[in-house]
Amino acid sequence: AQSVTQPDIHITVSEGASLELRCNYSYGATPYLFWYVQSPGQGLQLLLKYFSGDTLVQGIKGFEAEFKRSQSSFNLRKPSVHWSDAAEYFCAVGTNTNAGKSTFGDGTTLTVKP
Amino acid sequence: EAQVTQNPRYLITVTGKKLTVTCSQNMNHEYMSWYRQDPGLGLRQIYYSMNVEVTDKGDVPEGYKVSRKEKRNFPLILESPSPNQTSLYFCASSFLLSGGTYNEQFFGPGTRLTVL
Numbered sequence: 087a088q089s090v091t092q093p094d095i096h097i098t099v100s101e102g103a104s105l106e107l108r109c110n111y112s113y114g115a116t117p118y119l120f121w122y123v124q125s126p127g128q129g130l131q132l133l134l135k136y137f138s139g140d141t142l143v144q145g146i147k148g149f150e151a152e153f154k155r156s157q158s159s160f161n162l163r164k165p166s167v168h169w170s171d172a173a174e175y176f177c178a179v180g181t182n183t184n185a186g187k188s189t190f191g192d193g194t195t196l197t198v199k200p
Numbered sequence: 201e202a203q204v205t206q207n208p209r210y211l212i213t214v215t216g217k218k219l220t221v222t223c224s225q226n227m228n229h230e231y232m233s234w235y236r237q238d239p240g241l242g243l244r245q246i247y248y249s250m251n252v253e254v255t256d257k258g259d260v261p262e263g264y265k266v267s268r269k270e271k272r273n274f275p276l277i278l279e280s281p282s283p284n285q286t287s288l289y290f291c292a293s294s295f296l297l298s299g300g301t302y303n304e305q306f307f308g309p310g311t312r313l314t315v316l
Contacts (some may be wrong), residue, residue, distance in 0.1 A: 095240070118301060129204075129290060129307035130243075137297075160240060185301040186250050187258065188233060192242040 088113040090179050092191035099167050100199045107162040107194050109151075109177035118180040119160040121151055124193075125173045133175075136160060147171070173196045202227045204308035206291050212314045213281055221276045221311050223291030231294040232274040233258070234266065237289040239308075241292040243290065249274055250296070281315040288312050 089112040100104050111117055118137050122130040134145025141153040151162045159176060177191040204225045213219055225232065233248040235258075245258030249268040261284055265277040274293075278285060289312075292305040 092242075114226075119305060122307075129309050130292075130305075131307070132304040135304055171220075178243075180301050182297075182299045182301045185249045185299075186231070186233075186256055188235075188245050188248070188302075188305070190235075190245075192240060192241040 087186065088117070088179050088181060088184070088189045090177050090189050092175075092177055092194050094194045095192070096195045096197065098197040098199060103164075103167050105164045105167045105171070105196070107175050107177075107196070109160045109162065109175075109191060110158050111160065111179045112158065113179060113181060114181055115181065118160050118182070119151075119153060120178040120180070121149070121160070121162050122176045122178060124176065127145075128160050130176065133162070145184040167196075167197045167198055169187065169200065172196055202291055202306070204291055204306050206289075206308040206311050208311060209309065210312050212316065214316050215282055216222060219278050219281060221278075221291075221313070223274045223276065223308060224272050225274075225291075225293040225306070226272065227293060227295070227306065228236050228271065229293035229306070230271070231305075232268065232298045233292045233294075233305065234264070234274070234276050235290045236260065236285075236286050237293065238291060246276070246289075258303075278313075281313075283315050286313060286315050 121133040234246040235243040247266040291308040294302040
């Protein structure tokens with residue numbers, strides 16, 4: 087069965103500092119990987135996705151993520167955090183061998199200090 | 201505007217009183233899914249549908265029913281709600297890729313359900 091681990095429940099960074107949110111997945115074949123963001127009281131919005139090809143993917147709002155098969159990771163990064171980035175971030179995995187199943191991590195809450 | 205809508209947005213009910221949460225999308229997506237979100241547990245998939253009349257269980261299907269009679273609608277039914285079903289529920293939709301799985305999901309605004 088597929089699984090997703092986000093090791094950091096809560097991260098605090100200063101505005102302007104760099105950010106890295108960790109995501110590890112467990113799945114035997116090539117996964118389809120997603121990062122979503124949830125602002126307070128809102129639904130989820132896609133930041134970026136990885137299906138195949140270039141392992142460094144660019145997303146919206148200046149975010150990027152790197153797929154590392156050897157480490158089973160798909161970490162999210164941003165070089166300079168803005169106060170509006172404060173939100174909850176979810177990593178998710180899908181597959182083509184169990185099409186339809188969708189597994190999310192427990193989420194990482196980002197707080198941005200002024 | 202492309203969107204997923206859910207109704208109601210907020211619902212307080214009592215144990216055992218049947219309820220339905222509706223979900224509708226206007227993007228002609230084949231794939232639809234229901235999730236519940238609980239603090240510290242992320243989103244857990246309840247049921248999903250790959251197309252009309254095709255539904256399957258997610259990770260936490262107990263106590264829930266779904267149907268997919270039309271492509272745009274995917275209602276979630278709680279026939280006898282219990283307090284442990286108090287949660288925030290999200291509906292999502294996506295189009296299918298050629299390989300058979302789904303692409304990015306578009307989420308509704310959520311339904312906050314309280315079962316007393």
